[in-house]
Every structure is written in C-alpha cells, then in structure tokens.
Amino acid sequence: MGDLKNQIFLQYINRAVDQAREEFIQKNAPKRDNRFLVKGITYEIAYCKFEDGKFISEISSKIPQELTVTKTAIEQYFRKVVKIVNAANKRPAETKMENIVHNISEVEHKERDYVKLIYEYDEKELYTLEEVDRRFKKHQSKGIPFPDVPGVTTPSGRLVISIVEENMGKFIRQNVNSLIAANEEVKKQVKALPARPSKTSNQAAKAPKEHKAIKPASGTAERKARKKPSAAGRKR
Numbered sequence: 001m002g003d004l005k006n007q008i009f010l011q012y013i014n015r016a017v018d019q020a021r022e023e024f025i026q027k028n029a030p031k032r033d034n035r036f037l038v039k040g041i042t043y044e045i046a047y048c049k050f051e052d053g054k055f056i057s058e059i060s061s062k063i064p065q066e067l068t069v070t071k072t073a074i075e076q077y078f079r080k081v082v083k084i085v086n087a088a089n090k091r092p093a094e095t096k097m098e099n100i101v102h103n104i105s106e107v108e109h110k111e112r113d114y115v116k117l118i119y120e121y122d123e124k125e126l127y128t129l130e131e132v133d134r135r136f137k138k139h140q141s142k143g144i145p146f147p148d149v150p151g152v153t154t155p156s157g158r159l160v161i162s163i164v165e166e167n168m169g170k171f172i173r174q175n176v177n178s179l180i181a182a183n184e185e186v187k188k189q190v191k192a193l194p195a196r197p198s199k200t201s202n203q204a205a206k207a208p209k210e211h212k213a214i215k216p217a218s219g220t221a222e223r224k225a226r227k228k229p230s231a232a233g234r235k236r
Contacts (some may be wrong), residue, residue, distance in 0.1 A: 016169035
C-alpha cells in the first residue's frame with residue numbers, strides 16, 4: 001500500500017512541476033527542452049523522483065559565460081550562489097556544479113556549466129493531518145466538492161493528494177525564485193568588481209621611460225675635460 005501511495009503522490013507532484021514550469025515559461029521566455037530564460041540566464045525544473053523515503057526535486061541554472069571567463073571565476077560564481085540559497089528557510093540537501101554538453105546538431109555542440117540544487121522532502125513536509133482536517137471541515141460546511149482523484153475513494157485521501165500537489169508546487173516556485181534572486185545578486189557583485197587592466201595598458205606601464213636630452217658641456221667645461229698633453233709631447 002505504501003508503494004502505491006508514493007506512486008500516486010509522485011504522479012500529482014509532477015503535475016505540480018508541469019504547472020510551475022509552464023508558469024515560469026509564460027512569465028519569462030521559453031527555451032528548448034522545457035527550459036526557460038530569466039534575465040539572460042537559463043533555468044530548468046526536473047521531474048521529481050522518489051528515493052529512500054524522500055521525494056527529490058532538482059532545479060538548475062546556467063552560469064553566465066560572459067561574467068565567468070576562467071575556471072576560477074566559474075567556481076567562485078557557483079560558491080556565491082550556493083551561499084545565498086543556503087540562507088533560505090529550506091536549504092538544498094545537495095549542491096553540484098555540473099558541466100553539460102547540449103547537442104545542437106550532429107556536428108554542433110554547446111558546453112555549459114550549471115548550478116544544480118537538489119531538495120529532499122519527506123511525507124510530513126508535504127501535508128499535515130491538521131491541514132487535512134481543516135480542509136475537510138471547510139468542504140463540508142461550505143458544500144465545496146472534494147477533489148477528484150482517480151483510484152482514491154475516501155474524501156480525506158483525496159484531500160491529502162490535493163494538498164501534496166499544492167504544497168509541492170509552492171515549494172518548487174519558492175526554490176526557483178530563490179535561485180533567480182541568488183543569480184541576480186551574484187551578477188551585481190561580479191559586475192561591481194574592478195575591471196582587469198588591459199594588455200595595452202600593461203604594456204604602456206612597462207614601457208621604458210624617455211630620457212631627457214643631455215645638453216652638451218659648456219666651452220670651459222669641455223676644455224677642462226680635454227686630456228693634457230703628455231710630457232713627451234711637450235719636449236718635441
């Protein structure tokens with residue numbers, strides 16, 4: 001029974017993923033493979049899975065190449081983003097920096113670095129019995145129809161599935177918005193850094209200084225500087 005329940009949970013959790021993803025796409029700009037673009041950065045929401053008693057949610061964002069021209073800069077950008085998202089109420093269970101190759105065609109490929117955040121949720125985070133009871137009473141008192149969940153016969157069970165779907169959708173939106181805010185903050189920090197001196201200015205700094213022209217010695221000084229004739233020369 002537990003496996004069936006988790007399968008039903010996962011089915012409706014991934015309905016929440018589809019809905020959240022579609023909202024971000026409509027609000028921003030669509031990209032290939034269900035990804036979306038927000039202020040120049042590509043984001044992706046993966047479908048959730050169930051492993052070791054946890055529902056696993058993964059989201060990711062591309063590290064902007066124009067701001068990270070070296071491997072060190074890419075790693076620094078990743079660490080800054082992770083530091084910010086770790087300050088949120090729900091911290092990622094795991095963070096990864098992934099290098100992904102996208103096949104544009106048979107001969108063209110794009111290599112990109114991504115921030116990946118992995119969140120874990122157990123069942124008690126997705127709903128509470130108090131919330132189910134409160135919703136049940138509201139439906140009864142106001143005559144609101146209970147959600148339609150095929151395969152689930154009891155009103156309480158259908159409410160549980162509905163709440164799980166709603167809460168997971170809310171969590172995904174919160175996590176994506178947190179990642180968007182972190183990227184925008186780090187972009188500001190990177191742009192605020194002083195620009196590196198160009199090669200031309202470096203060369204100019206290293207160029208030898210011009211020496212001032214040396215004035216010729218005055219006539220008196222020049223005469224004094226001449227060699228006196230030798231004794232042998234005077235006797236001649």
